Amino acid sequence: MTSRLIDQRPIHYTVSGQPPIVRHCRTWALADGTTLTLVTEFPADQGMSITNAAEAVRETLEEQWGTNCRIVEHYPWPDGEHYDEQFRTPTNGIQWRRLNPITLRAELGSALDDTRPDNPQHTA
DSSP: OOOOEEEEOOOOOOOOOOOOEEEEEEEETTTOOOEEEEOOOOTOOOOSSSTHHHHHHHHHHHHHHHHHHHEEEOOEEEOEEEEOOOOOOOOSSSEOOOOOOOHHHHOTTHHHHHHHHOOOOOOO
16 A cells, blocks of 8 residues: 545535535545545535536546546445445546445555544535
């Protein structure tokens, strides 16, 4: 594991017709020089989901971290925590692939669990 946690702060994204939406983010610098941002969504979070607002989430994170930023949606839901990575299709759409949590922990190290948000309430 040669990644390191470099940022922990909320993301604020907007979707037309809605107030700004806030989600918890953690970003790692990866060994290959890219970044990986984990965007966490709790069941009680308000506003359009990170999946339904994927383009807005991606645009916001790419402004900060560049177009090589890997974006992983994190759902710590009681009925089954999971991680879904967004990726661009050849036609510039977005698709998702489910990540194995053990593989992700091996890539990101203990900070994946040590920095996990406890509180589903975010401040703007």
